[in-house]
Amino acid sequence: MTESTSTEQSKPSTSSWFSNFDLTNQLTNLSSSIVQATTKVGAVANTIVQKSLPQRPSTPNENEEPNTESNKDLTSILTDFSSSVIKSAQQLKQAVEQKTILGHFTKEHEKFLTEKRTQQRREESAVPPWVGYKEEEEMKKQILALSQEQRIFLRDPPPGANYHFDMITAYPIALATLEVDENLKKMRFELVPKKITEESFWCNYFYRVSLIKQSTQLNALANENTNSQAINEADTSSTHADRRTSELNDKMFDGNQDFVSEDYDTTDINMDDIRREIEQLSITKKNSTKTKSSSPDLDEREWVKALDDELENVSTEQLENVSAEELEAQINEVLSAVTIRDNDLAKVNMGISPSELNDDEEKQTNAKRRRTDKRNTPMTHIEYDSLQEYGYHFKNDKLVSIESNEPFKFDVFDDKEENQKRYETIGKLIDNAVFDLLESTCKLQRVTVPIDAKRNEKTSFIFVSNDLSTAKYLMIIIHGTGVVRAGQWSRKLIINEGLEIGSQMEYIRRARAAGYAVIVTNTNLNDFQSSRSLRRHSTHPIRGSSSAEEHGCYVWEHFVRPSPAKHICIMAHSYGGAVVLEMARQFLKEFEQYVFAIALTDSPMTVYGRRVKKNVLQMLKQKTINWVTDTEKTDTVIGESDCCQLRSAGHTIHEWTSHTAIDAIFKYFAAKRQKLEQN
Numbered sequence: 012m013t014e015s016t017s018t019e020q021s022k023p024s025t026s027s028w029f030s031n032f033d034l035t036n037q038l039t040n041l042s043s044s045i046v047q048a049t050t051k052v053g054a055v056a057n058t059i060v061q062k063s064l065p066q067r068p069s070t071p072n073e074n075e076e077p078n079t080e081s082n083k084d085l086t087s088i089l090t091d092f093s094s095s096v097i098k099s100a101q102q103l104k105q106a107v108e109q110k111t112i113l114g115h116f117t118k119e120h121e122k123f124l125t126e127k128r129t130q131q132r133r134e135e136s137a138v139p140p141w142v143g144y145k146e147e148e149e150m151k152k153q154i155l156a157l158s159q160e161q162r163i164f165l166r167d168p169p170p171g172a173n174y175h176f177d178m179i180t181a182y183p184i185a186l187a188t189l190e191v192d193e194n195l196k197k198m199r200f201e202l203v204p205k206k207i208t209e210e211s212f213w214c215n216y217f218y219r220v221s222l223i224k225q226s227t228q229l230n231a232l233a234n235e236n237t238n239s240q241a242i243n244e245a246d247t248s249s250t251h252a253d254r255r256t257s258e259l260n261d262k263m264f265d266g267n268q269d270f271v272s273e274d275y276d277t278t279d280i281n282m283d284d285i286r287r288e289i290e291q292l293s294i295t296k297k298n299s300t301k302t303k304s305s306s307p308d309l310d311e312r313e314w315v316k317a318l319d320d321e322l323e324n325v326s327t328e329q330l331e332n333v334s335a336e337e338l339e340a341q342i343n344e345v346l347s348a349v350t351i352r353d354n355d356l357a358k359v360n361m362g363i364s365p366s367e368l369n370d371d372e373e374k375q376t377n378a379k380r381r382r383t384d385k386r387n388t389p390m391t392h393i394e395y396d397s398l399q400e401y402g403y404h405f406k407n408d409k410l411v412s413i414e415s416n417e418p419f420k421f422d423v424f425d426d427k428e429e430n431q432k433r434y435e436t437i438g439k440l441i442d443n444a445v446f447d448l449l450e451s452t453c454k455l456q457r458v459t460v461p462i463d464a465k466r467n468e469k470t471s472f473i474f475v476s477n478d479l480s481t482a483k484y485l486m487i488i489i490h491g492t493g494v495v496r497a498g499q500w501s502r503k504l505i506i507n508e509g510l511e512i513g514s515q516m517e518y519i520r521r522a523r524a525a526g527y528a529v530i531v532t533n534t535n536l537n538d539f540q541s542s543r544s545l546r547r548h549s550t551h552p553i554r555g556s557s558s559a560e561e562h563g564c565y566v567w568e569h570f571v572r573p574s575p576a577k578h579i580c581i582m583a584h585s586y587g588g589a590v591v592l593e594m595a596r597q598f599l600k601e602f603e604q605y606v607f608a609i610a611l612t613d614s615p616m617t618v619y620g621r622r623v624k625k626n627v628l629q630m631l632k633q634k635t636i637n638w639v640t641d642t643e644k645t646d647t648v649i650g651e652s653d654c655c656q657l658r659s660a661g662h663t664i665h666e667w668t669s670h671t672a673i674d675a676i677f678k679y680f681a682a683k684r685q686k687l688e689q690n
Contacts, residue, residue, distance in 0.1 A: 137183030146227045153223045158195035168218040176214040392433040409509040438502045445498040453519045461555040469539040471556040474531040482528035485576035489532045491585030497533035501666035512670045534559035563590035580608040588614030608683040610676040611637040612668040628654040638672035646675035
């Protein structure tokens with residue numbers, strides 16, 4: 012009842028709205044009709060008057076004067092009437108446009124068209140931010156350098172910065188800058204939207220651009236003042252301009268740094284201030300160590316004098332060559348040294364023995380080391396280009412710390428998201444490390460897919476052994492779905508357990524030792540992202556590898572089929588089973604003739620097999636074993652499915668099955684091969 016009542020109540024308002032809309036249209040049409048009719052009436056009146064004038068006698072006559080006056084009155088009346096009607100019609104039309112929905116819509120539409128035309132003019136006339144300045148070349152050089160440092164884009168303007176960013180205004184300039192700065196294109200492609208939003212990306216970038224523009228103009232102004240004023244006035248002006256420029260450079264990217272320190276805001280601190288503090292403390296890192304060790308028994312005055320003497324050996328050039336982080340660390344170290352020495356003197360005066368002092372000093376040193384480690388750890392993840400920059404390398408097939416030889420540590424930051432970002436970035440570096448090992452250790456060759464790639468076409472790749480064109484026996488290795496790439500079973504296992512467990516390298520070693528040529532597929536590299544569109548990325552498939560199944564079939568057609576190998580075995584993990592099914596479906600006769608054994612690890616073939624015809628499944632069942640997760644001993648027969656026999660992999664975790672079943676799998680391949688050779 013309530014719903015029907017509310018519906019009925021809403022009907023009058025809806026019909027009223029439509030009636031108002033119809034009335035608006037009627038009034039508009041009426042006003043237009045009146046204007047047209049009035050115009051016609053005026054035209055007719057003028058025609059009548061004009062036609063009546065030539066019929067009058069050319070000789071003036073007193074009796075005709077009244078007629079002339081009457082004609083004039085008629086013309087005047089018609090003209091006044093026409094003007095009044097036109098004025099009334101225009102007022103009616105204006106009222107309709109101002110006080111009705113249609114009028115409001117018309118205004119909004121005109122406003123939209125105006126804004127659009129303005130935006131188009133901006134885009135057409137937009138230029139990069141350095142164009143038009145006297146210092147254009149220097150400004151261009153500094154702005155182009157910004158796009159080579161990732162931190163520029165990931166750090167927001169400091170709190171309190173007098174900077175306002177408008178994306179609509181900056182959009183045309185951003186487009187113009189992208190056209191001439193290839194590094195900026197690459198940086199945007201890598202960061203947006205994976206790590207930062209489009210608007211934040213450009214806000215952070217144009218903030219640094221504004222600092223460069225101010226700094227460059229101030230330098231130019233200082234040079235002009237130097238040339239135009241007296242030496243003393245020029246020195247004063249130049250000093251002021253240089254100080255201001257230094258402050259701007261401290262806020263901006265300076266060399267390889269964006270800010271002086273991660274722990275505090277540097278908008279109020281510049282390098283000159285830090286250097287003055289160093290001078291006041293009268294120390295460098297080298298001299299502080301020497302002072303503490305060489306004069307422990309000096310009294311207060313002698314100790315200060317020793318520091319002053321050592322300061323004389325410190326040149327300004329040495330201070331300028333010290334980075335901001337090193338200066339800050341030196342300040343903290345000197346302050347700590349002064350505090351420790353004062354405490355030691357107090358304890359000696361209290362009668363504490365030297366041995367107790369040494370124990371206490373060791374504890375303080377350990378505590379200081381822990382504080383230093385914590386201070387040196389950034390608050391957020393910084394993306395590096397190599398495992399070594401993260402402090403890791405592979406040693407004895409395990410990923411360990413370069414310094415401590417300890418295994419990989421996941422929890423580095425307080426924020427879980429930052430830890431995950433770091434883990435994913437290291438995972439991508441693992442891909443490249445494994446690729447290098449496939450080439451250097453396993454002696455495989457990287458081959459481009461598609462094989463006939465055009466210039467600048469995006470491609471994938473696989474790895475093959477150098478005897479692919481001559482070997483009679485061939486093993487094809489296929490990984491599962493997800494983030495893994497060629498040469499991997501599980502990225503997680505590679506990071507936490509090592510290459511032997513998580514990579515395919517042990518399979519490759521054994522295959523090569525048994526005389527197999529090897530093809531390592533790369534089924535998950537299917538597409539690439541284009542950075543041409545400023546507002547959003549567009550994904551484009553790689554020809555021949557747009558899906559895992561297409562990649563597998565392309566490899567069969569262009570690499571397996573042309574090879575002389577007539578005895579082929581296949582090892583596939585997880586979704587690799589689906590790839591095998593599609594290859595068997597498309598190349599059924601060749602599978603029946605050449606494939607003698609297929610090994611799968613924890614592949615849900617019952618699910619994948621629903622899309623395949625029975626004759627394909629029956630053919631595969633004669634040559635396929637699937638080692639699945641189970642608590643039974645490895646290689647224990649536990650059942651069968653439509654396309655394979657089921658055996659235990661000896662482990663209950665999915666990603667471990669390829670490692671735990673490796674002995675059983677190669678035993679199976681050897682038995683099938685022996686039977687093949689006997690026949």
